[in-house]
Amino acid sequence: METTKAVSKEKEMKMLSVVSTLRAVLPIVGLVVVFILFNVLTAGRMIQNMKLVLSQVYVTLIAAMGVFFIMTMGGLDFSQGSIMGMASIVICAVSKTSIPLGIIMGILTGAAIGTINGFFHVKMKIKSFIVTICTMFLFRGLIKYLASDAPVGGSALLMNYDTTAFKLIITVIVLLIGFIAFNYTKFGIYLKAIGAGEMAAKFAGIRTGKMKFLIYVLSGAITGFAAFINVIKVGSATTNSGNQLETQILIALVLGGMPISGGAKVRFMNIVVGSLLYIVLSSGLTMMGLDTQTMQLIQGVVFLVFVAVFADRESLQVIK
Amino acid sequence: MSDVRLQIKNVSKTFGITKAVQDVSFDVMKGEVHALIGENGSGKSTLTNMLTGIYTIGGGTFILDGKEVRPKNQVEANNEGISIIVQELGTLSGLTVAENIFLGHEDMFVKAGVKNTNAMNRKATELLEQYGFGRIKAAAMIDDYNFEDRKLIEIVKATYFNPKVVVIDETTTALSQEGREVLYKHMNRIRSEGNTVIFISHDLPEVLAKSDSITVLRDGVYIDTVKSAEVTEDDLKKLMVGREVSGAYYRADYDEEVSDEVVLSVKGVTVPGQIKDVSFELHKGEILGFGGLSESGMHEVGKAIFGASFDRQGEVRLADGTEINDIPTAIKSSIAYTSKNRDTESVVMNQGIGDNICLPSLDSLLNGFKLLTKKKMREFSNKYAEEMSVKMVNVDQFVSDLSGGNKQKVVLARWIGRDADILVLDSPTRGIDIKVKQDIYQLMDRMRKSGKSIIMISEELMELIGMCDRIIIMKDGEISGELSRSRDMDENSLIAKMV
DSSP, X not given: OHHHHHSOHHHHHHHHHHHXXXXXXXXXXXXXXXXXXXXXXXXXXXXXXXXXXXXXXXXHHHHHHHHHHHHHTTOOOOOHHHHHHHHHHHHHHHHTTOHHXXXXXXXXXXXXXXXXXXXXXXXXXXXXXXHHHHHHHHHHHHHHHHHSSSOEEOOGGGGGGOOHHHHHHHHHHHHHHHHHHHHHSHHHHHHHHHHHOHHHHXXXXXXXXXHHHHHHHHHHHHHHHHHHHHHHHHSEEOTTTTTTHHHHHHHHHHHTTOOTTOSTTOOTHHHHXXXXXXXXXXXXXXXXXXXXXXXXXXXXXXXXXXXXXXOOGGGGGGOO | OTTEEEEEEEEEEEETTEXXXXXXXXXXXXXOEEEEEOSTTSSHHHHHHHHTTSSOOOEEEEEETTEEEOOSSHHHHHHHTEEEEOSSOOSOTTSBHHHHHTTTOGGXXXXXXXXXXXXXXXXXXXXXHHTTOTTSOTTSBGGGSOHHHHHHHHHHHHHTTOOSEEEEESOGGGSOHHHHHHHHHHHHHHHHTTOEEEEEOSOHHHHHHHOSEEEEEETTEEEEEEEGGGOOHHHHHHHXXXXXXXXXXXXXXXXXXXXXXXXXXXXXXXXXXXXEEEEEEEETTOEEEEEEOTTSSHHHHHHHHTTOOXXXXXXXXXXXXXXXXXXXXXXXXXXXXXXXXXXXXISOTTSBHHHHHHGGGGGGGOOTTSOOOHHHHHHHHHHHHHHTTOOOSOTTSBGGGSOHHHHHHHHHHHHHHTTOSEEEEESTTTTOOHHHHHHHHHHHHHHHHTTOEEEEEOSOHHXXXXXXXXXXXXXXXXXXXXXXXXXXXXXXXXXXXXX
């Protein structure tokens, strides 16, 4: 009894903060460990093909930012893959007329689907995961209708943009804007407040309904923009464009240490670390020669383990 | 020693870093109402929650009639003869009244694996009538009843099987005067049947009037057990706080003139099903009280002024002509609001103290580049958290870690930081201990003197009488009377207009 009393409160607080720092650095440590591990396992092939590995990360990084905002508010979005697919088709079709117009139309397509999500979630008060699963199926159906006879080809000029420098710069700019907005403006604090307690956020003067609606539109628009990066790589849109992007993003964010219920504990870093960790993991597994089925299985297990370990059970009930 | 019902022996409990209950031992007798008092966070609820199976026992033993009890959940506790009426809602939505009453004890009505719902409803109806709550229908959904009625149903649920020990955890703060009388009646009945009530309350006059003996806890440690007949309210305060409580509790002045200047006028405000045609004016430097039964609509008045009511008609207007129809406009117009439902409507629970304090003031914290910096937010929140003397490790600590009184201080710090001119305080001292109560009363007095206007909505008649320049009484959604500050005012003159 005496010895336990001797442990002062401050010391215990310090221990708690050590635990929380550990949580924060764990994804980074994981990234380094996984990276080294795959380099060893593939005899350095990963580092030699780094450009190829990274070429897949840009789309995930950009699209994950929109979902990050949604999840910070305690929502979910499963329609990202279909948004990506629809926007890819639109960009390809319009790019034959004008590439800048194609980019704009892609963003608008994403924003339009985001508007549908926002309308049904906020105005009709349906849980976000139900709404977005519905739009996921709805637009995947539409994509299949539009692209099943033949892939929608884009302008040949699209390929000109497919350089690492271009993609890297665009991604950095988008993330930088998001980073500043999230950490240094009201935007981020409001999002976290809504995730941590929506009713109280409303009573503190935040227009929560409007905010939620706009975030769904914004997230759609961001993914619509990411679709441009997607099409310059392949030059056309198929029925599979953007397939399973939503799962990739969700796994990436959770691997990055993001609490699945959002709120005050999210960090912008979750997007970057998570996306990189996901890409390293999936390309590593591909290089090891695993087939898609096995990879999906492994991803499922990793995802489940991370959610089980990191989920903040007290606030899980707030997922909207 | 045959009179001892329950022996509490060296009971302890820790939550992470907090020692909520430390080595507490005392005896509770048969046929008594045994009050348990102490400031917020003194461990009262933690102790009784261990006894009733809500928490696991950290250390030590509970001995009921000579036999150790260690319930794993409330149903097991019930089977041992221990039940509890909890502070907040203890009934489950989506079930009928009867299903709630017999929750965990459905086996009584099961024959060959099939539940006999009719028998259950019959039994529940019988009980409800026996308790004098005949108007509550056993087969109706619990959601059809309001907070107060659901508390009454809980009384039935917790006592119908004649438990040996009934814990009543700060239930009275949520009840109207009428509801309290019903509760007191049943406390007396339980005592006269030779059973025991453990009664937790912050209301010291109530504790003195209704209990036989009183145990005081402070910071999780046992202080003393006294006979109610032998102590005064001041003795109890001293035991709870550990020192003499000095200084005035309520306002001391009586003859100050309130300014004629109207800062807020409310005209013909109606919220369907809640309030009807409410009109009044608030003056500069005035504390205007709203009293009434919990369901009188007075809480809705606060929401209506803050623009938080759904489907409101009528007009809320400031002196400069601004109409208040939504929360952001209200905040921009320097109106502040603290809700009765502190945890859901006042503080963002899973967020840091700092962000909570800064939320409505973010615009004033922008730097030259129109950006917010952590440093500036930290300075701002530290300043106001310290001004309100919030007990915390630092401003990054989550509000959910704080006690009720400290949460309220965070809310007040937020609005002081916003420099609000009109404060709508709904139940500002609900479930808060004396020391913090005193702080809040003194803060209100200082604000009043500096020209701020306050609307205080409260179910505590004594604090309304003690603090307000005027008191408006509500009944059935309408204003039923108004009283001005005077020395002679007593609770009865208010109650007369309430019921």
